[in-house]
Structure formats: structure tokens, C-alpha cells
Amino acid sequence: MAIDETPEPEKKPEQPRPDRESSPVGRRPMPPESRRVPERPETGDGTEAQEPDSTGQKKDKGADSSTPDAVADDGSTERPKTGRERLVASLWPPRLTRAQLIVALLLFILGLGLAIQVRSTSDSSALRGARQEDLVRILDELDNRSQRLTDEQRRLEGQKTELENSSDQAEEARKQTVEKEQQLGVLAGTVAAQGPGINLTIDDPTHSVEADKLLDTIQELRAAGAEAIQVNDVRVVANTYLSDIRGGVEIDGKRVMQPYRFKVIGKPEDLEPALNIPGGVVQTLEKEQAKVSVTREEKIIVNALREAKRPDYARSSSQ
Amino acid sequence: MIAVLGLIVGVVVGLVVRPVVPTVVEPYLPIAVVAALDAVFGGLRAMLDGIFDDKVFVVSFLSNVVVAALIVFLGDKLGVGAQLSTGVVVVLGIRIFSNAAAIRRHVFRA
Numbered sequence: 001m002a003i004d005e006t007p008e009p010e011k012k013p014e015q016p017r018p019d020r021e022s023s024p025v026g027r028r029p030m031p032p033e034s035r036r037v038p039e040r041p042e043t044g045d046g047t048e049a050q051e052p053d054s055t056g057q058k059k060d061k062g063a064d065s066s067t068p069d070a071v072a073d074d075g076s077t078e079r080p081k082t083g084r085e086r087l088v089a090s091l092w093p094p095r096l097t098r099a100q101l102i103v104a105l106l107l108f109i110l111g112l113g114l115a116i117q118v119r120s121t122s123d124s125s126a127l128r129g130a131r132q133e134d135l136v137r138i139l140d141e142l143d144n145r146s147q148r149l150t151d152e153q154r155r156l157e158g159q160k161t162e163l164e165n166s167s168d169q170a171e172e173a174r175k176q177t178v179e180k181e182q183q184l185g186v187l188a189g190t191v192a193a194q195g196p197g198i199n200l201t202i203d204d205p206t207h208s209v210e211a212d213k214l215l216d217t218i219q220e221l222r223a224a225g226a227e228a229i230q231v232n233d234v235r236v237v238a239n240t241y242l243s244d245i246r247g248g249v250e251i252d253g254k255r256v257m258q259p260y261r262f263k264v265i266g267k268p269e270d271l272e273p274a275l276n277i278p279g280g281v282v283q284t285l286e287k288e289q290a291k292v293s294v295t296r297e298e299k300i301i302v303n304a305l306r307e308a309k310r311p312d313y314a315r316s317s318s319q
Numbered sequence: 320m321i322a323v324l325g326l327i328v329g330v331v332v333g334l335v336v337r338p339v340v341p342t343v344v345e346p347y348l349p350i351a352v353v354a355a356l357d358a359v360f361g362g363l364r365a366m367l368d369g370i371f372d373d374k375v376f377v378v379s380f381l382s383n384v385v386v387a388a389l390i391v392f393l394g395d396k397l398g399v400g401a402q403l404s405t406g407v408v409v410v411l412g413i414r415i416f417s418n419a420a421a422i423r424r425h426v427f428r429a
Binding site: 099 | 321322323324325326327328330331332333334336337338340345348349351352355358360362366367369373376377380394400401425426428
């Protein structure tokens with residue numbers, strides 16, 4: 001603002017001058033300007049400060065060469081060219097003069113510096129132009145920050161180890177639970193089981209084998225270490241019961257018809273002799289005109305399942 | 320015209336070639352550029368006033384750059400580099416503004 005206003009006082013006294021009317025129409029608003037410059041005492045620029053002694057050397061201005069030097073100096077005489085015309089004239093047509101070349105060289109240097117500076121400030125953040133004390137401060141801050149971050153990292157790593165341990169423990173507990181569930185499931189008949197064992201087939205065309213004989217067989221097998229037993233498609237578990245019905249046997253409320261096929265998982269070397277001992281199950285059954293066959297198998301699959309029932313009254317007392 | 324071309328070529332070369340500025344000169348480059356800008360605006364104004372002289376322009380350009388760099392250098396040595404460069408930039412900025420105002424009156428007549 002202040003810059004714009006400084007010329008005003010100089011401008012005012014000049015306006016009423018008579019030569020304004022005689023000047024070309026194009027420069028009407030600005031005659032004070034063209035005259036003002038030479039008179040202005042406060043122009044501090046190096047270029048303008050030396051105006052008085054340089055006015056005679058206007059080599060690069062075609063427009064100025066036609067103007068007497070004196071005109072520019074006293075400013076009272078009207079000038080044929082305005083600043084705008086002078087600008088246009090100096091721009092076109094291009095003239096290859098010494099002055100133009102020198103100015104071009106200087107402007108080239110300026111452009112180069114400008115571009116370098118712009119580039120260096122834009123490409124390498126704010127640190128490039130920072131002063132030493134600023135850099136030291138920034139470095140300090142960064143040190144503190146990295147210290148803080150290292151602490152935090154250590155803390156978090158400790159936490160992570162802790163969590164990993166606890167999750168390991170949880171995983172271990174889960175594994176044990178699953179294992180236990182499998183074991184209990186085999187006992188309770190809620191999961192299928194497989195392993196070595198025997199196949200026992202009781203062929204009883206005369207229906208002379210009754211529930212008590214089958215129960216004896218099951219008892220014998222259990223005594224010999226049977227771990228999972230299936231009769232036809234009924235799983236035999238702890239609370240299995242047998243009862244006689246017409247033409248067969250009912251196991252756990254399911255009708256089971258002959259031939260009774262036992263699939264037993266256990267140690268075959270124990271199970272088979274236990275059945276075959278003299279006076280044992282096989283002989284007893286054969287006395288009833290049943291045909292009994294026992295075969296050892298490397299792999300018996302007991303796949304009859306029972307639903308897991310939640311006991312209504314019995315509760316674990318271990319807690 | 321050739322002068323304008325020189326400026327353009329300079330900018331293009333600076334952007335394309337990416338010259339490495341020696342570290343010694345680096346702190347003075349921005350101030351030198353501002354000083355040179357001041358000289359250029361002064362020269363442009365003198366041209367519009369019809370009193371342009373290439374010798375004066377060259378001398379003012381170089382002296383502006385050298386003096387500005389010198390002030391910053393001195394300021395750095397005295398420990399007031401930041402303040403002095405701010406001062407230089409302010410002064411040069413004011414001069415650029417006043418010159419730009421004069422140029423504006425010439426070109427736009429307002």
C-alpha cells in the first residue's frame with residue numbers, strides 16, 4: 001500500500017500541466033509516470049540511482065533512439081513513446097545487440113538460480129534450508145522420540161511374549177480338552193472309534209440265544225479289556241441294557257436280530273482267548289446250537305453312535 | 320526478447336540439468352536470487368521509463384547479488400544470519416513491490 005501511495009504526491013502537481021493535453025491519446029492516464037521517474041529522488045534501485053549519467057546510453061531501445069536524451073531528462077517535453085509501446089518495441093522484433101545479450105546472460109543466471117533454488121527447496125523437505133541450531137533441536141527431538149519409541153517397543157514386545165505364553169497355555173489346555181473329549185467320547189459312544197480288535201459273529205437260527213447270554217458275552221469282552229463294543233448297529237456303553245423280545249433281543253430299546261455281529265476294539269490276543277477258553281462264552285453259546293465265529297482284525301471300526309445325554313440329576317462333585 | 324529467452328532457457332536448464340550447488344554457496348543462493356529479481360524489476364522499470372542502460376543493469380545486478388550474499392554471510396558469522404536474511408528479503412521485497420507498481424502503471428496505465 002505504502003508503495004503505491006508514494007508516487008501519488010508527485011503525480012498530483014504534474015497533472016494540471018498543459019503538456020498533458022498535447023500528448024498522444026494512448027498515454028492519457030500515465031503521463032505523470034513517464035516524467036516522474038527522472039525526478040524521483042528516492043528511487044533506490046541500482047539501475048535507477050544512476051539514471052542521470054546513463055540516459056545517454058540507451059542502446060537497446062529503438063524507440064528511445066529517436067527521442068532526444070534531453071526529453072527523458074527534463075520530462076516536460078512530450079514523449080512520442082509510452083512505456084507500453086517501448087515494452088512492445090523491445091520485445092518484437094528481437095534485436096541482437098550487446099545489451100540484449102548481456103541482459104540475457106544475467107537473466108539466464110537468474111533463471112538458473114531460481115530453478116535450482118525452487119528445486120532444492122521442493123525436493124528435500126524443510127531440512128535443507130534449516131539453520132544449525134534448528135537442526136540440533138530437530139535432532140534432539142528425534143533422539144527423544146526414538147528413545148520413547150524404543151521404550152514402547154520393548155514394552156509391547158514384553159506384552160506380546162506374555163500373550164504368546166498365555167495363548168500357548170490356552171492352546172495346550174484346548175488340546176488336552178479335545179483329547180479328553182475324544183477319550184470320553186469313545187467311552188460314552190458319542191464318537192466313532194477304530195483300532196485292532198475282533199469280530200464276533202453269533203449265528204442263531206433257532207433263536208435260542210437270549211439277552212443274558214449276550215450280556216455274558218459283553219461282560220466277558222469287557223473283562224478281557226474291550227474298549228469299544230458294537231452289536232449290529234447298536235453301540236454298547238456303560239448304561240446299555242438288554243432285554244428279550246420275541247424273535248430276538250432288544251439292546252437299549254433297539255431291536256437287534258440274529259446273527260449278532262460284535263465289533264470289539266481291544267487287544268485281539270486277549271479278547272479271542274477270553275472267548276474261547278473252555279467253558280467260556282463260545283462253548284456256552286455253541287451248546288445253545290448257535291454258530292460262533294471269532295476273527296481277529298487289524299482294524300475294527302466301531303461307528304455306531306449314541307447321543308450324549310446330559311444327566312438330569314447327577315452332577316460332577318469335583319468342583 | 321533475447322533477454323526473455325535467456326530467462327526461460329535458464330529456468331529450463333536449471334530444471335533439466337539439475338546442477339549440484341556447492342554447499343558453501345547454498346545458503347546464499349535464495350538471497351542472491353531475490354536480489355537478482357530486484358535488479359531485474361528495476362531494470363524492467365527503467366526500460367519502461369526509457370532510461371534503461373545495460374551497463375547500469377549489469378552493475379546493479381551483480382552488486383545486488385554480491386551485497387545480498389555478503390550481508391547474509393556476515394549475518395551468519397555474527398550469529399544473526401536468520402534475522403539479517405529476513406531483513407534483506409523484506410527490503411528487497413519492498414523494492415520489488417515499488418518497482419512492480421511503477422511497471423504496472425506503465426503497462427496497464429492504472
